[in-house]
Amino acid sequence: MGNTAANAPIRLLISQSLATIARERTVALLALLFLVLVVVAAYLGWSATSTVNAIYLRSVDYMTAQGQTIPSNPVLDTSPLALLRNMATYVSLIGALAAIVVGHQLIASDRKAGTMPLLATRPMRGIDLGIAKAVALVIAIAALVTFAAVINTATFLALPEFRLDGAGWSKLAVFYGMSGLYLLVFGFLGMWFGAAAKSETVGLLIPVTVWLTLTFVLPQITSNINPVAALNPVSALADAPASAFFQVTGWALGPFSLAEAYRVISAQLLDFMPPTYVDRVAIPAAASLLIAAAGVGAIATRAVARMDMTKGDYDA
Amino acid sequence: MRNLIQPVLTIAGKDIRDALKDRFIILMTAFLLLASLVALAVAAIALKVDVATYAEAKAGLIALGKDASTIPDPAFYPLKLLRGFVEHVEIIGAIIGILIGYRAAASERGRQTLALIVTRPISQWQFLAGKVLAGTAIISSGLILAFVIAGIAVIAISGIVLNPEDIGRLAIVMSAAGLYALAFFLLGFVTALWAKKLPNALLLAFTVWLSFVLIAPQIGDTLDPDNQVAGGVFKQLQIAKPQQVEILQSFSTYETIRNGIEVASPTKHFERLSFAVLGIKDTYAGQPLMPILAEKASDLVWLLAIALALGLLLFARRLDPNRLSKE
Numbered sequence: 001m002g003n004t005a006a007n008a009p010i011r012l013l014i015s016q017s018l019a020t021i022a023r024e025r026t027v028a029l030l031a032l033l034f035l036v037l038v039v040v041a042a043y044l045g046w047s048a049t050s051t052v053n054a055i056y057l058r059s060v061d062y063m064t065a066q067g068q069t070i071p072s073n074p075v076l077d078t079s080p081l082a083l084l085r086n087m088a089t090y091v092s093l094i095g096a097l098a099a100i101v102v103g104h105q106l107i108a109s110d111r112k113a114g115t116m117p118l119l120a121t122r123p124m125r126g127i128d129l130g131i132a133k134a135v136a137l138v139i140a141i142a143a144l145v146t147f148a149a150v151i152n153t154a155t156f157l158a159l160p161e162f163r164l165d166g167a168g169w170s171k172l173a174v175f176y177g178m179s180g181l182y183l184l185v186f187g188f189l190g191m192w193f194g195a196a197a198k199s200e201t202v203g204l205l206i207p208v209t210v211w212l213t214l215t216f217v218l219p220q221i222t223s224n225i226n227p228v229a230a231l232n233p234v235s236a237l238a239d240a241p242a243s244a245f246f247q248v249t250g251w252a253l254g255p256f257s258l259a260e261a262y263r264v265i266s267a268q269l270l271d272f273m274p275p276t277y278v279d280r281v282a283i284p285a286a287a288s289l290l291i292a293a294a295g296v297g298a299i300a301t302r303a304v305a306r307m308d309m310t311k312g313d314y315d316a
Numbered sequence: 317m318r319n320l321i322q323p324v325l326t327i328a329g330k331d332i333r334d335a336l337k338d339r340f341i342i343l344m345t346a347f348l349l350l351a352s353l354v355a356l357a358v359a360a361i362a363l364k365v366d367v368a369t370y371a372e373a374k375a376g377l378i379a380l381g382k383d384a385s386t387i388p389d390p391a392f393y394p395l396k397l398l399r400g401f402v403e404h405v406e407i408i409g410a411i412i413g414i415l416i417g418y419r420a421a422a423s424e425r426g427r428q429t430l431a432l433i434v435t436r437p438i439s440q441w442q443f444l445a446g447k448v449l450a451g452t453a454i455i456s457s458g459l460i461l462a463f464v465i466a467g468i469a470v471i472a473i474s475g476i477v478l479n480p481e482d483i484g485r486l487a488i489v490m491s492a493a494g495l496y497a498l499a500f501f502l503l504g505f506v507t508a509l510w511a512k513k514l515p516n517a518l519l520l521a522f523t524v525w526l527s528f529v530l531i532a533p534q535i536g537d538t539l540d541p542d543n544q545v546a547g548g549v550f551k552q553l554q555i556a557k558p559q560q561v562e563i564l565q566s567f568s569t570y571e572t573i574r575n576g577i578e579v580a581s582p583t584k585h586f587e588r589l590s591f592a593v594l595g596i597k598d599t600y601a602g603q604p605l606m607p608i609l610a611e612k613a614s615d616l617v618w619l620l621a622i623a624l625a626l627g628l629l630l631f632a633r634r635l636d637p638n639r640l641s642k643e
Contacts, residue, residue, distance in 0.1 A: 026519040033523065037531065044538050051541045051570060052549055058563045059553050071553055086538055093530050101519060108515070200515050201422070205340055205415070208522070209347060216407055217351045220400060225358045227351075227403040228587075231534040232543055241365040 009124045013132030018139060020109045027105055030098035031144060037090040038148040042155040045083035046162075049075055079271030080162035081171060084152055085233040088266035091179045092215060092230070092259050095144070099183040100207045102140050103190025106133050107304060108200055112313055120309035130305035134297060137187045145180040149173075175269040178286065182262045184293045186211060192300035195307050200314040215259045221249045222257040222281075236263050237277045247280060254281030258292055261285035323438040327446025328453065331420055335454050338419055341412070345458045348408045352466055355400025360473040363397065366390075393601045394474040395482055395594040401466045402590045405493050406583050409459070410529050413497035414521045416454050417504025420447045422514050430635075440635055448627070451501040456494055463490045481605060488609070489590045495619040496586040500525065502626035510636065529583045536578030539570075582622050589615040 021027050053075040063070055110116060119129065152172070156164055164172065189207040197203030216227040219236070229235040240246035254260065264285040267273040281288070335341055370390050378384050424430035433443055467486055471477060478486070504521045511517030542548045550560045564571065578584045589612045595601035600608055 026516050029523060030519070033527075040535070044535060048539055048541060051539075051567065055541050055549055055563060055567070056553065058566055059550075059555055059559075062555070062559055062563065063553075068554075074549060074552055086534075089534060089538075090531075093534075094526060097522065097526060201418075201518060202340060204515060204518065205344075208411075209344070212347075212408065212411070213351075216404070217354060220354055220358050225355075225362055225400065227355065227400055227407065228533075231530060232537050234543060241362040242369075243361055243365045245361050 009122065010128050010132045010135070013124075013129060014136045014139070017106050017110075017133060017136035021102060021105050021136075021140060024105050024109065027098070027102055030094065030101050034090065034094045034098050034144065035147055035151065037094055038087065038151045039155075041084060041086035041090050042152060044086050046159065049078065049083060079168075080156070080164055081168055081270045082272040083155075083159075083162050084172075084175075084270055085266075085272040087148070087152070087175075087179075088233045088263055088270065089231060089236075091148075091182065091266075092262055095179070095183050096186040096211050096215070097208070098144065099141060099185075099187035100190035100204070100211065102144075103137055103187035103192075103300070104194040104204055104207070105190075106136055106140075107191055107194035107307075108203065108314075111194075111311075112200070114313060116307065116309050116311060126305035126307070126309070127301070129307075130301035130303075133191060133304050134188070134301045137191060138184065141180055141183045141187050145176050145183065148179075149176045171269045171271075175266060178262070178265050178269065178289065181289045181293050182258070185258060185289065185296050188293070188296040188300040192296065192303045195300070195303040198314065203314070214257065218253065218257045219260045221246070222254050223250065223260050230259065233263065233267070233272060234274060236260075237267055237274050239276050239278050250280035251282050255283050255288045255291075257281075258288060261288040265289070320442070323442045324446045324449060327438075327443055328449040331423075331447055331450035332453055334423055335416060335419060335450065341415055341419065341454070344408070344412050344415055345461075348404060348412060348458070349462055349465060351404045351408060352401045352462060353469065355404055356397060356466065356469045356473060359397040359400055363473070391602060392474070392476075393595045394470050394476050394478065395485060396596050396601065397470050397473060398466060398594055399591075399596045401462075402489070402587070402594070402596065405459075405462070406496075406587060407529060409493060409497045410500040410525055410583070412458065413455060413500030414504035414518075414525060416451050417501040417506075418508045418514075418518050418521065420451055420501075420505050421508035422517075425508070425514060434635060441631060444631055447505065448502070448630070451505065452494075452498060455497045455501060459490055459493050459497065463493075485593050485595075485605060488593050492586055492589050492616060492619060495616075495623050496582060499582055499619065499623040499626055502623065502630060506626065506630050509630075510633070512638075528581045532577055532581035533584050533587075536574055536581075536584065539574040539577070541567075579618070582619060585615040585618040588612060589619075 053073065056073045056075065060070055110119070149172075156162060156172075186207065189210055190204075193203040193206045195203075197206065215230055219230060220227055223240055224230075224236055224238045225240060226235075229238065240250060261281070262285070264273075264277075264279070264281075267277070367390075374384070374387050377387055421430075424433065434440075463486055467478060467483070500521075503524060504518075507517040507521045507524075508514060511520065537543055542550060555563065591597040592600040592608050592612050593605070595603065
């Protein structure tokens with residue numbers, strides 16, 4: 001990227017790609033839904049924490065009347081960062097789906113517009129197109145995550161009872177970095193199949209199926225055995241039954257169970273890790289995400305670079 | 317009468333043949349079966365762990381001199397093993413419904429045959445009824461296959477032959493699953509029939525699926541105060557059940573709102589009905605079927621009402637001449 005003139009087509013492709021997906025109504029709809037849920041996540045965390053506190057105060061009255069020992073308030077044991085625990089669920093649900101759509105649209109919009117044969121006549125290599133699309137995806141995902149981070153920062157500033165110290169702000173920043181990395185995996189997946197699939201529908205459905213597998217099927221054999229537990233950030237990290245089977249599958253398949261890896265990282269960074277959680281995975285969760293994002297990113301970039309530039313639209 | 321029904325059957329037959337050639341629908345159905353088998357295998361292993369833990373605890377108590385006859389045997393309900401399977405039907409079954417519905421409209425629009433069909437001497441209701449009939453048949457076949465495999469797997473895992481009442485319970489849950497998937501079929505069909513761009517229809521249907529299948533139950537679940545503390549808030553505070561009920565009476569408005577969000581989701585109605593009928597929820601395990609059905613009839617009515625409302629919406633609106641082709 002040292003030569004400015006050589007990089008000009010890449011920069012043009014990036015800006016054009018970003019302008020195109022910004023006009024896509026489905027992308028806007030999903031991004032809006034994600035941002036609404038970011039606000040909802042903060043509200044839910046605040047509401048649930050306040051309710052638990054109120055229940056505790058009511059229970060104290062009852063226990064005092066009964067002459068029972070008063071246990072500590074569970075709310076006081078909770079970090080202010082845990083207010084955002086639902087963010088982990090929303091990033092892995094709506095965020096991942098939005099990332100797939102963004103990655104897919106970055107390629108599909110060009111294919112449907114029939115611009116591929118036109119791009120082939122320009123003085124640029126296939127890899128330039130791949131790099132440009134990958135960079136556009138990184139910028140789009142970074143924008144989505146930055147919006148979410150701004151909303152959550154404003155939430156903390158608006159709620160003085162949930163004050164963060166320097167370490168808390170740092171953990172929050174790392175959480176958004178890791179969320180961006182997780183979303184990139186799915187964005188690259190959408191880009192890969194947007195480029196490789198012959199049909200637009202199949203190009204969209206394959207990444208969705210992979211997302212379903214990673215979110216609901218694989219965690220069954222690596223952590224919580226109930227698929228719907230994935231919806232609750234605390235229940236999702238319940239320990240698997242104490243069996244040699246889960247020991248082996250947790251260790252061997254854990255590195256591929258990206259949704260679980262993201263939940264573990266979120267729980268560590270947002271301080272809501274259940275005390276019963278046992279980490280059996282062969283490699284650290286952050287390494288899993290990093291390897292997956294780099295690997296899928298490389299495959300997606302190559303898939304775009306090797307697209308048939310003589311064809312315009314999808315077959316069906 | 318025959319003249320009225322024959323075109324419906326012709327369209328349904330053609331649509332079923334087309335759907336069977338669609339690799340993605342076959343692949344997603346196979347995916348549901350695979351996910352279900354994983355859920356059942358995992359449940360079997362978890363059960364084995366529970367049995368071993370019980371046997372170990374019992375042996376420990378006997379070693380301490382306790383009379384073995386005073387230690388109660390654990391209750392075992394084989395249908396409880398179906399929890400993961402039911403949860404996969406909730407998530408993947410709904411997606412299959414959307415895909416079948418989407419394909420039913422997209423195949424006609426993509427091949428420009430919808431414009432041709434409206435020039436033929438058949439009514440719009442006959443065309444739509446044929447598509448809905450085909451969708452119902454395809455969904456029912458897939459669910460029958462999935463439930464038969466799940467039933468066989470339960471027998472193989474537990475070593476207990478299901479009695480007629482258990483089979484009846486499975487049939488009730490399968491019918492509810494059919495209604496549930498039919499609602500999502502209608503969603504996929506309606507969006508693909510009416511949307512300007514076909515892939516946008518699929519994304520719109522997925523957004524609705526995400527909102528009602530995952531997000532609404534997630535919000536309801538998250539707002540449950542007992543889910544906010546690992547192990548449960550009352551368990552941590554060591555408050556007995558009757559006192560829990562008494563304390564929670566002060567939070568009835570909060571609970572009404574929380575429940576209202578949950579019941580906005582057809583998934584929650586299907587789950588509540590299925591978990592009660594199959595005894596997956598502890599309070600219903602071992603209970604007779606009829607009182608459960610009486611208590612949970614409203615969930616079945618909700619599923620029926622949602623499917624019916626979407627069906628009415630489909631039949632009430634005229635086909636848009638600008639939406640007959642792919643774009």
